Amino acid sequence: MRIGLIINPLAGLGGSVALKGSDGVAEQALALGAEPRAVWRTEQALQVLLPWREQVEFLSLPGAMGGDLLARMGFRHQLLTRPLQETTSAADTRAAVIALQQAGCALLLFAGGDGTARDVAEVVAPGQAVLGIPAGVKIHSGVYAFSPQAAGELLVRLLQGGLVRLTQGEVRDLDEQALREGRVTARWYGEMTVPQEGHFLQHVKQAGVESEELVLLELADWLSEEWQPGVRYVFGPGSTLHGLASQLGLQTTLLGVDVIEDGRVLARDVDAAQLLALVDGHAARLLVTAIGGQGHILGRGNQQISPQVVRAIGLDNLRVVATKRKLATLQGRPLLVDSGDPALDQAFPPAVRVWAGYREELLYPLGWTSSATPC
Template sequence: MDRLPIFRLGLIVNPYAGLGGAVALKGSDDMAVEALARGAIPMAQQRASLALAELLPWQAQIQIKTVAGAMGEDVALALGFSTEVLCQAAQEPSTAQDSERAAQLLAQAGVDLLLFAGGDGTARNICHAIGDSTTVLGIPAGCKIHSGVYAITPAAAGKVVAQMVRGELLSVQDALVMDIDEVAFREGTVRAKRYGEMQIPTALRYVQSVKTAGKESEELVLDDLAAFFVAQMEPDVRYVMGSGSTVAAVMQELGLPNTLLGVDVVENGTVIAADVTAAQLLELVKDAPAQLVITLIGGQGHIFGRGNQQLSPAVIRAIGRSNIRLLATKSKIQQLDGRPLVSDSGDPMLDQQLSGMVRVLCGYNDYVMYRLGAED
């Protein structure tokens, strides 16, 4: 059996989450000192441990990036995980600002998933710090869990992460971050508020839902995928349209001519350069906002280095990993049979930098998470 690639798991534990519940404080926001004085026993680390215990069979394939001490390091080391500490709390008890700083550092470190233990207040902190830039999942450990970013139990959170580590297909969806006003709640008033959305992994919907009137489902999926992508396109952004039939479906939706085996550049609904070379591309993207729209080679999984050498390492770096938009139907991904996507750009260091879990648009507002990068 092939060895799985290393999964970079970010971990944040709010050690004081849920303290207020058992001592009748109706929450823990800004109440850690009083809760401890009343005899509250911290439980967040124990709940984080329950989640991580689900990952022990794949321990050798996981590196945990976390915060010193009670905010993650203690739990990870106690279970024997390879652990890297990126920061520590500025004070004790730790504060919302400590959680936010940690989330920013972990997101910058390129974790494949940010796992955090806490309640709605912790979810608010994470959302405020990183928005939807990184896929997250919450381990429920607070007094109140109104947000949709949490697994139903700590063990369930661990099971979802285990699916990701094993390379199973998981959809990604937006989930609401909600919280109530604890001051009002202590006075008997429930006042909930929406604070934003974050992206979480969810169970994959394997069955395609579109089929009609003699037209193949795959074609309709491509139509839906293309329509959704076009609806998300932004003004004054240069879209570098890679080769292949999936990207061609987007060009068809735009009503634009397409170089099937080449690379075109689209801006504001117009082809501004067709069948470009690597040198021409670099000139077009190095000083302008740009996104790279690509698909994978069916059966092989290559996204760079097979038929799109115009996408040189210099071009890819100029555009940036966060601006790569990967499109493919689920059936195309399933043909890989669990093998990772491959970048063979000609620059091994760049290929390594691109590795990790990536979002793939598979249909109308339908994403999956999939591994990019061959096994180490």
């Protein structure tokens, strides 16, 4: 099987340094200490393929867009000779898609975020099978596997001749005008053909400001009764936690990570390094929410909550905050973690406690591999 591989080396740079994305801010993110993660995420996917590497040949681009990684991992591959600039761009991605299709590939594998998916969708031929490795900051599109490992396992299924259904996956990205107006909604940019099997492929994010104000008010009442003095409460991004903080009279950032202590905002819109300094060695609680329709609680839009931060706070001190309406959008699928650290993902329990109302906790299944199924 010939697989085309495109890596967007700049994808995900803005996540850990609280820039909410990577488009147009790569230099700023690098200056703030961000480390490229797209190549590493691709390596996680390709590691699953190593036992079957004699059955696959890759077509790719030189350097960080794929060639360096394939050579290092020992995969058979051909490189297109098109010269690349030291810093790649969206134009490079689009040109790579065209070139790989002309060279002939059964599947086009790409690593990036929603911006990368938009670039691919702009020039991909109708019916060309594609699969995304999630490496961006916020991933709303339904063309990505829910983790790098899941992408690798789906490729193995294809190599083994397994029956894999093709479907249409939506490409979505944040509506910037709505974001400036304080609303988080994803704009539709088209569809691409993707292989789909079981729990390999993530669903389209269902976004929008949470309207269940009564539930948030109940949750705020409960949390106000549970505040512990001297404990630092980390509020992850998203409309649910932003609405909860508003009910408590606190001004938090909609898409940022904030730290609250003793009823006041101690730090607002922190990056991964700042957050680790605030919680390491200090009593802390971590509140995250689930992405409606997808179920991710880590690894989508909240990379500031790094694996180091999660370990410093402790899994026992993590709580998911989600209304029953949001959980219903999952249609029985488990919550998901994709922290970027497979060892940490495996350490999560098979079910997590979800705060869903006033003194109302639910036990909800959680998965991190493609075989994860609801209890």
